[in-house]
Amino acid sequence: MRNGKIIVFTCNWYAYTGLETAGRKHLQYCPSVYPIKVMCLGKLSPGIILKTFEKGAAGVLMLGCLPDECYYTFGNRHAEEIFQVTSRLLRALGYPEKRFKMDRVAPGDGDAWLEKIDSFVVGLNGDQGSS
Amino acid sequence: MSKLKDIIDRNRAWYCLECGKCSAVCPITPWETRVYSSPRLLVEKALNGNLENIFDDPLFWSCLTCKRCSELCPSDVFFSEFVRDARQLARSNGRSGDCTHGEAIQTWARMMTAPDLDQSRLEWLNKDLKISDDSDTLYFVGCLPYYDILFRSLGIEGVEIARAAVKILNALGVEPHVLHDERCCGHDQIWEGDTETFSALARLNLERIKATGAKRVVTTCPECARTLSLDYPKLVEDHGLEVMHLSRFIRQQSPDSEMNLSLQKMDGTATYQDACRLSRHLGVYEDPRALIIATGLDLVEMEHMRHASLCCGTTGWTSCGKVSKNIQVERLREAKATGADIMITSCVKCQIHLKCAQQDPELGQELSIKIRDLTTVLADRL
Missing domain, CATH: 3.40.50 (Rossmann fold)
Incomplete structure (x- = not known):
């Protein structure tokens, strides 16, 4: 039950500001990408990510802040743990590694945001990310 | 879908004497302080016939279905089964309990209903453990590889239990089948009223177990043992398999007090x-x-x-x-x-x-x- 959607969980303080800059600069990215803003990636859980796949997502990318620069201090450590546990669960369920990744973007860096999205989409589909 | 009256009939709720013995031993009742809640009261609400009153009772979703009440009930009311069946009714009314762990466990169970799922769930096997494709015994691992991942931070034994089980079976001279595409047994689904997922999981499991030609299924999980031995034959298919917990299997292999396993003695x-x-x-x-x-x-x-x-x-x-x-x-x-x-x-x-x-x-x-x-x-x- 693949619906082809690519869900990108973006943290409010870093990755989302990258998305806003990309928007202001009218940078284009793959239309299958659905960014979802959360205050911190550390508030996600393996359950919500598994559910994203259950509902048919083609891929999920966790896009957060740079190491040691979490707005909440501890959030990116939680996010890393959530990513590790969820990756292992997905591997046990037979999902290839390319369908779930985690990456980081500096605040307000629209170009980096686009690059991370493109590289995830290309890894996923093997085709062009942005037009 | 059963109506409330059928559920009451089937589980003997009419026979409730309102003696309150269930309330006295229910592990939930003394701790549920939001509103007084007890098995007896829930049965009474059911007999009054208002569905919402039942579904809104805190005990309805928190009942452990541990059967502690059934041990004392003088009328043999099947309270746990009553709750299980009524939860199916509640689901069909759009109600459900509050899932824990971000619903991860329920979600992976639903994901396992995909027939073409290619799991890698046997990474715990090592070269010292002997399994076979030609055995009359199958070791049903259950969700251990998944619990191992999700709850490792609590310091639990997860795949260690699976390894230990195969080691014991090998010591008893049994090289069991172990399925690479086994699914969750569906225990939680049936007790939480999700019969659709339960049936899908059960059918997939039975199909795969039967394909091995095994006559006996051994588990290390009491829930798998219960579900495969009691619920599969009743609700899915009379599979004719002998299902038992590993502890029972070990004792069956060595009915005398002397175990076939030569266990080193320990103090404590x-x-x-x-x-x-x-x-x-x-x-x-x-x-x-x-x-x-x-x-x-x-x-x-x-x-x-x-x-x-x-x-x-x-x-x-x-x-x-x-x-x-x-x-x-x-x-x-x-x-x-x-x-x-x-x-x-x-x-x-x-x-x-x-x-x-x-x-x-x-x-x-x-x-x-x-x-x-x-x-x-x-x-x-x-």
Whole structure:
């Protein structure tokens, strides 16, 4: 039950500001990408990510802040743990590694945001990310 | 879908005498302080026929279906089964319990209903463990590889239990089948009213088990043992397989008191936590105890034991909260009071829930007792 959607969980303080800059600069990215803003990636859980796949997502990318620069201090450590546990669960369920990744973007860096999205989409589909 | 009247009929709720014995022993009732809630009262609400009153009762979703009440009911009301069947009705009315752990466990169970899922769930097997494609015995691993990942931070034994089980079976001269595409047995789904997912999982499991040609299924999870032996034949298909918990299988292989397993003796005292599915649901009380004694450990019992034992506080990964925590703390205090060096369980869920309660920074020291699975304790002594 693949619906082809690519869900990108973006943290409010870093990755989302990258998305806003990309928007202001009218940078284009793959239309299958659905960014979802959360205050911190550390508030996600393996359950919500598994559910994203259950509902048919083609891929999920966790896009957060740079190491040691979490707005909440501890959030990116939680996010890393959530990513590790969820990756292992997905591997046990037979999902290839390319369908779930985690990456980081500096605040307000629209170009980096686009690059991370493109590289995830290309890894996923093997085709062009942005037009 | 059964109507409420059918559910009442089927589970003998008409016969409730309102004696209140169930309320006196229900592990939930003393801790549920939001509103007075008891099995007797829930049955009364059912007999009055208002569905919403039943579904809104806090006990309706937090009931552990541990069958403690059934042990004392003079009218033989099948209260746990009544709750199970009524939860199916509630689901069809768009109601459900509060899932714990971000619904991860329910979600992976639903994901497992995909017939073409290509799991890699046997990474725990190592070269010392012998399995075979030509055996009359199948070891049903259950969700151990998944629990191992999700609850590793609690320090639980997950795949260690699976390794220990195969090691014990090998020592008994059995090289079991182990399925690479096994699914969750569907226990939590059926007890939480999700019959659709349960049926899909059960059909996939039966298809794969039958394809191996195995005649016997051995599990280390009491829930898998219960579901495969009682629920699959009744609700899916009369499979004709012999299903049993590993402790029963070991004793069947060696009916005399001398075990076929040559266990190294160890010193110390242990107390045993009866898992509700293995004890009250399946009637297995003696086998785990005999095996603990065979290791040389002195077995000391907790205040609530055997038919009266306390559940680990949560079932089906729903409604975990203050009530569950209180039950777990009460159980751990009972274990500590025995003075035992180790608390042995036969169910990974008991271990997860009790070890979770031990994480409490305020009570940590007061509740600290080593908790291990019977299977790993036995395998260590081989």
